Amino acid sequence: MASITIDGIVKQFGGNTVLQNLSLHIPDGAFYTLLGPSGCGKTTLLRCIAGFYEPDGGRLLFDKDDVTRVSTHHRDIGMVFQDYALFPDKTAFDNVAYGLRARKVAKPDIRQRVGEALEKVGLAALADRYPAQMSGGQRQRVALARALVIRPRVLLMDEPLSNLDAKMRLQMRDVILDLVREAGITTVFVTHDQEEALAMSDRIAIMDRGRIAQLGTPEELYGTPVNAYVADFIGSANVLPVTLQSPPHCEPARAHYTLAGRVLDGMGEVDSASTEGTLIARPEDLSLMTPAPHVPNAVLGKVVRRQYLGFKTAYRIQLHDGPEIRVELHAGNTVADFQEGDAVQVLVPADCRIVAA
Numbered sequence: 001m002a003s004i005t006i007d008g009i010v011k012q013f014g015g016n017t018v019l020q021n022l023s024l025h026i027p028d029g030a031f032y033t034l035l036g037p038s039g040c041g042k043t044t045l046l047r048c049i050a051g052f053y054e055p056d057g058g059r060l061l062f063d064k065d066d067v068t069r070v071s072t073h074h075r076d077i078g079m080v081f082q083d084y085a086l087f088p089d090k091t092a093f094d095n096v097a098y099g100l101r102a103r104k105v106a107k108p109d110i111r112q113r114v115g116e117a118l119e120k121v122g123l124a125a126l127a128d129r130y131p132a133q134m135s136g137g138q139r140q141r142v143a144l145a146r147a148l149v150i151r152p153r154v155l156l157m158d159e160p161l162s163n164l165d166a167k168m169r170l171q172m173r174d175v176i177l178d179l180v181r182e183a184g185i186t187t188v189f190v191t192h193d194q195e196e197a198l199a200m201s202d203r204i205a206i207m208d209r210g211r212i213a214q215l216g217t218p219e220e221l222y223g224t225p226v227n228a229y230v231a232d233f234i235g236s237a238n239v240l241p242v243t244l245q246s247p248p249h250c251e252p253a254r255a256h257y258t259l260a261g262r263v264l265d266g267m268g269e270v271d272s273a274s275t276e277g278t279l280i281a282r283p284e285d286l287s288l289m290t291p292a293p294h295v296p297n298a299v300l301g302k303v304v305r306r307q308y309l310g311f312k313t314a315y316r317i318q319l320h321d322g323p324e325i326r327v328e329l330h331a332g333n334t335v336a337d338f339q340e341g342d343a344v345q346v347l348v349p350a351d352c353r354i355v356a357a
């Protein structure tokens with residue numbers, strides 16, 4: 001096991017800089033996820049850690065060892081790919097045994113370790129099957145056993161669940177977490193699926209065009225996104241332009257802003273020189289009421305769409321002289337229900353965040 005230190009990594013393809021001076025420290029035994037849209041550089045970063053790509057700048061350390069120029073074979077990594085990458089002409093047993101044979105492990109030890117590894121992923125009975133005779137979930141379990149059987153220092157997984165159907169994807173989350181926790185292995189997991197990232201990770205690095213937009217625990221990213229990009233990528237959020245009122249000198253973390261003609265209170269660390277800001281408000285943090293006078297932090301609007309979703313009802317509200325805003329009321333804490341065309345008042349909590357425009 002080892003910590004991973006990515007120190008100012010730069011990677012270019014032709015004139016295109018895909019990783020821009022990217023730094024990240026992953027402590028020994030932690031499960032970190034790289035999350036971001038297609039093309040943001042997740043695979044490129046993983047391949048730099050694996051040694052398939054040589055970076056154009058920066059350093060990579062496993063613990064205190066500088067492995068920047070060390071070949072893949074000598075980095076001691078386990079890797080799992082989206083398309084499994086199993087040898088089609090080898091049985092499950094031989095696929096898992098491959099890395100041990102390459103390392104000249106003694107035959108009886110190979111038999112024992114492969115047996116244990118297949119047991120752990122629940123495939124002991126399928127040791128003699130070929131990949132073509134297995135389901136996607138079973139193949140990915142073989143790939144996982146093959147990566148872990150060599151007891152690597154770090155485990156790298158590139159969208160390992162993307163080719164599985166929805167039910168198997170959920171099951172495999174648990175299989176992976178159980179195995180990596182038991183092995184205590186440092187893991188870098190790549191996904192573009194925000195729910196997967198939230199459910200599995202100790203920390204998530206949200207990537208945006210070759211940089212890390214925010215690193216944090218799932219709770220930090222969901223609760224205090226640093227910008228609209230992160231807020232909209234993790235969960236869903238109303239991201240609305242607002243006008244900032246007199247700069248917040250007295251209370252450092254407070255902001256006053258105008259939305260739909262009303263002055264509201266919010267939370268924010270916005271530069272006092274700017275007059276334009278962005279409100280980040282999660283639909284489930286907002287609530288609705290029948291319009292009434294003297295309600296603080298409320299804006300007026302009209303219901304344009306109501307969608308009943310069982311455990312919640314989603315509304316689109318057209319604000320008076322303002323943008324549209326999405327509100328979700330959960331079954332159970334719904335005080336009242338509203339129909340399309342109803343005039344409503346949207347309550348915007350004073351802890352909603354205002355960030356720079």
Ligand SMILES: Nc1ncnc2c1ncn2[C@@H]1O[C@H](COP(=O)(O)OP(=O)(O)O)[C@@H](O)[C@H]1O
Binds near residue numbers: 018036042044
């Ligand atoms: N071998 C390569 N040669 C040229 N461009 C590449 C290569 N690999 C990736 N890229 C480019 O780098 C960017 C990031 O790709 P990638 O790391 O695969 O993104 P992600 O895994 O986040 O979808 C993309 O614009 C892609 O076209």
Ligand SMILES: [Mg+2]
Binds near residue numbers: 042043044
């Ligand atoms: Mg990729």
